[in-house]
Amino acid sequence: PKVVTLPGDGIGPEVTAAAVAVLREVAPDVTIEEHAIGGGAYEAHGEPFPAATRDALKDADAVLLGTVGGAHDSPWNKLPRPLRPESGLLALRKALGCYANLRPVRVQPGLEHLSPLKPELARGVDILIVRELLGGIYFDGDRKIEGSSAYNTMRYTTPEVERVADMAFWAAEQRKGRVTSVDKANVLEVSELWRRDVQALRDRKYRGVHLNHEYVDSVAMLIVSDPGRYDVIVTENLFGDILSDLAAVIPGSLGLMPSASLGDGPGLFEPIHGSAPDIAGKGIANPAAAIMSVGMLLRHGLSRSDAANAVDRAVALALRAHPTRDLGGTAGTRTFTRAVLDAME
Amino acid sequence: PKVVTLPGDGIGPEVTAAAVAVLREVAPDVTIEEHAIGGGAYEAHGEPFPAATRDALKDADAVLLGTVGGAHDSPWNKLPRPLRPESGLLALRKALGCYANLRPVRVQPGLEHLSPLKPELARGVDILIVRELLGGIYFDGDRKIEGSSAYNTMRYTTPEVERVADMAFWAAEQRKGRVTSVDKANVLEVSELWRRDVQALRDRKYRGVHLNHEYVDSVAMLIVSDPGRYDVIVTENLFGDILSDLAAVIPGSLGLMPSASLGDGPGLFEPIHGSAPDIAGKGIANPAAAIMSVGMLLRHGLSRSDAANAVDRAVALALRAHPTRDLGGTAGTRTFTRAVLDAME
Numbered sequence: 001p002k003v004v005t006l007p008g009d010g011i012g013p014e015v016t017a018a019a020v021a022v023l024r025e026v027a028p029d030v031t032i033e034e035h036a037i038g039g040g041a042y043e044a045h046g047e048p049f050p051a052a053t054r055d056a057l058k059d060a061d062a063v064l065l066g067t068v069g070g071a072h073d074s075p076w077n078k079l080p081r082p083l084r085p086e087s088g089l090l091a092l093r094k095a096l097g098c099y100a101n102l103r104p105v106r107v108q109p110g111l112e113h114l115s116p117l118k119p120e121l122a123r124g125v126d127i128l129i130v131r132e133l134l135g136g137i138y139f140d141g142d143r144k145i146e147g148s149s150a151y152n153t154m155r156y157t158t159p160e161v162e163r164v165a166d167m168a169f170w171a172a173e174q175r176k177g178r179v180t181s182v183d184k185a186n187v188l189e190v191s192e193l194w195r196r197d198v199q200a201l202r203d204r205k206y207r208g209v210h211l212n213h214e215y216v217d218s219v220a221m222l223i224v225s226d227p228g229r230y231d232v233i234v235t236e237n238l239f240g241d242i243l244s245d246l247a248a249v250i251p252g253s254l255g256l257m258p259s260a261s262l263g264d265g266p267g268l269f270e271p272i273h274g275s276a277p278d279i280a281g282k283g284i285a286n287p288a289a290a291i292m293s294v295g296m297l298l299r300h301g302l303s304r305s306d307a308a309n310a311v312d313r314a315v316a317l318a319l320r321a322h323p324t325r326d327l328g329g330t331a332g333t334r335t336f337t338r339a340v341l342d343a344m345e
Numbered sequence: 346p347k348v349v350t351l352p353g354d355g356i357g358p359e360v361t362a363a364a365v366a367v368l369r370e371v372a373p374d375v376t377i378e379e380h381a382i383g384g385g386a387y388e389a390h391g392e393p394f395p396a397a398t399r400d401a402l403k404d405a406d407a408v409l410l411g412t413v414g415g416a417h418d419s420p421w422n423k424l425p426r427p428l429r430p431e432s433g434l435l436a437l438r439k440a441l442g443c444y445a446n447l448r449p450v451r452v453q454p455g456l457e458h459l460s461p462l463k464p465e466l467a468r469g470v471d472i473l474i475v476r477e478l479l480g481g482i483y484f485d486g487d488r489k490i491e492g493s494s495a496y497n498t499m500r501y502t503t504p505e506v507e508r509v510a511d512m513a514f515w516a517a518e519q520r521k522g523r524v525t526s527v528d529k530a531n532v533l534e535v536s537e538l539w540r541r542d543v544q545a546l547r548d549r550k551y552r553g554v555h556l557n558h559e560y561v562d563s564v565a566m567l568i569v570s571d572p573g574r575y576d577v578i579v580t581e582n583l584f585g586d587i588l589s590d591l592a593a594v595i596p597g598s599l600g601l602m603p604s605a606s607l608g609d610g611p612g613l614f615e616p617i618h619g620s621a622p623d624i625a626g627k628g629i630a631n632p633a634a635a636i637m638s639v640g641m642l643l644r645h646g647l648s649r650s651d652a653a654n655a656v657d658r659a660v661a662l663a664l665r666a667h668p669t670r671d672l673g674g675t676a677g678t679r680t681f682t683r684a685v686l687d688a689m690e
């Protein structure tokens with residue numbers, strides 16, 4: 001099998017190197033091919049998602065992404081929109097047809113103290129957020145800024161809703177069997193369609209799954225004040241962007257949060273943290289999320305769940321023995337990675 | 346002066362009665378006129394924002410709202426959209442021209458333990474969220490659901506952005522002088538306009554205020570993991586709906602959260618909690634937020650800051666002496682209200 005790696009910007013290359021070391025260890029037969037994306041790709045090739053990268057995806061079995069983007073005041077942010085690093089990321093998602101972004105939010109036993117929430121609220125949290133990734137206000141072509149007015153369009157069609165809802169129900173069947181669909185149906189027509197179609201799919205195909213519908217503002221509250229109530233959450237692109245980042249703070253460090261984006265073609269696996277340009281190149285970035293993304297890649301991208309479990313177990317051990325700075329420890333990227341590799345033996 | 350009260354649905358009438366008792370005590374010269382809104386108004390008059398209510402607003406100096414809406418499975422939610430309780434609320438906001446929703450999020454000293462956040466994060470939090478309330482995807486007429494597709498439009502014009510930003514800068518000048526404007530400018534054109542116009546207004550008129558721009562997903566994280574970093578937050582309608590509800594969990598009870606909606610005409614003052622139909626009529630609802638809304642009404646609606654301060658002080662005392670059930674105490678609506686009235690003497 002072939003895995004394309006896209007290290008990207010900031011700490012992306014460091015954490016991807018760590019993740020690749022782990023991947024080589026557990027799956028030595030995998031061919032790894034590295035390509036450019038994001039701001040670095042723009043610098044080198046004049047665009048954030050170069051043709052060579054796009055071509056390489058054609059026969060890939062899975063894609064491992066670092067992270068893209070520069071600092072808040074990076075000149076990249078002043079480029080015309082299609083040349084910015086984020087546009088490379090959106091184009092990549094589109095090219096891969098990854099319509100469902102899966103983000104597990106799990107508080108590891110013994111690490112409750114890292115959470116900004118009280119330990120009794122954080123303990124045992126285990127949520128899977130399924131975010132629609134290719135539709136809605138992100139991609140709709142009906143958008144414009146001109147003079148003193150601007151607009152974007154949040155649009156969905158039934159097939160777009162159904163395919164991501166299907167993924168959520170499928171995932172719920174292997175978990176606690178509960179799905180919360182999130183919308184703003186008391187105000188938006190597009191949410192009315194969303195709610196109707198999610199419910200219809202449940203009634204048609206997933207009668208064993210318990211489905212309820214909640215408003216996005218209410219979920220933003222409850223995910224913080226009572227996170228234990230959720231199993232699988234499914235929602236549209238923009239709400240998912242906000243809620244999945246929000247939920248990601250519960251475990252206490254973004255350095256612990258992997259993600260998988262799945263669809264028709266090869267899956268895309270990436271840590272959810274940003275490029276953290278302030279600490280890039282210092283050897284202190286926490287590679288756990290990137291390594292856990294390898295776990296998701298092995299499970300969902302290459303169907304190797306034994307190897308995936310081995311990675312997950314090794315990361316859990318390393319986190320206890322050699323916590324990185326964001327976790328209140330002192331381990332650097334290299335030490336932590338070494339600890340994961342050692343724990344796998 | 347004349348204040349129109351709109352008790353609304355669920356616990357709305359109970360908490361409004363409590364608030365009115367306090368208003369009568371501190372401002373006996375105020376004329377109070379009660380009208381219908383929401384689900385109850387639909388039952389009685391066939392529409393959630395009846396003509397009689399609309400007419401009564403014409404010569405009002407301020408409006409005190411309870412809350413509207415039924416239970417999750419209320420038949421009201423199945424009515425055609427314009428007849429639902431929420432539509433009455435949106436029509437009311439529009440009729441009053443209230444384009445800026447101000448929501449103070451303050452953790453009262455000594456009540457940190459109520460927060461879902463660790464006490465060291467909750468302590469001292471004092472944020473003012475200014476949400477644009479009459480524009481964006483909520484009100485834009487370009488919206489439709491038809492067959493297997495639906496859309497809504499998030500649109501803003503420069504004058505809409507400027508008037509609410511102006512309110513935020515003005516408020517910041519009497520606080521710590523810092524404004525965070527929230528958008529999704531890395532993806533949305535409408536956010537690009539928002540960011541540009543907010544910055545231009547700052548550069549033109551509020552050079553003494555410190556302005557920064559953050560993405561909505563990042564703010565959702567930081568408001569939980571580091572709430573102390575914010576002073577005034579200004580954002581568009583939908584992002585404001587989500588973020589203001591999210592921030593509202595920090596003090597630990599929605600029963601503590603008042604709000605003021607200001608614009609060209611009389612202001613609208615209301616607790617941010619919902620209608621809580623499960624506890625309606627039991628005499629146990631916490632009226633603190635409704636009473637604190639009277640405080641905001643006195644300050645912003647009637648320019649009586651001495652009376653406003655008296656109300657705020659009395660509520661703070663009553664919260665300590667007679668906490669309600671949502672705060673871990675035993676006081677009912679009546680006992681708490683009595684305590685506020687007593688504390689004012």
Ligand SMILES: CC(C)[C@H](C(=O)O)[C@@H](O)C(=O)O
Pocket residue numbers: 086089241531532562
């Ligand atoms: C960088 C940005 C375009 C992206 C998004 O909004 O999807 C990011 O926030 C994410 O969640 O992966």
Ligand SMILES: CC(C)[C@H](C(=O)O)[C@@H](O)C(=O)O
Pocket residue numbers: 186187217431434586
């Ligand atoms: C009831 C609903 C229409 C309303 C809104 O979304 O504005 C509510 O959530 C609020 O924040 O006041």
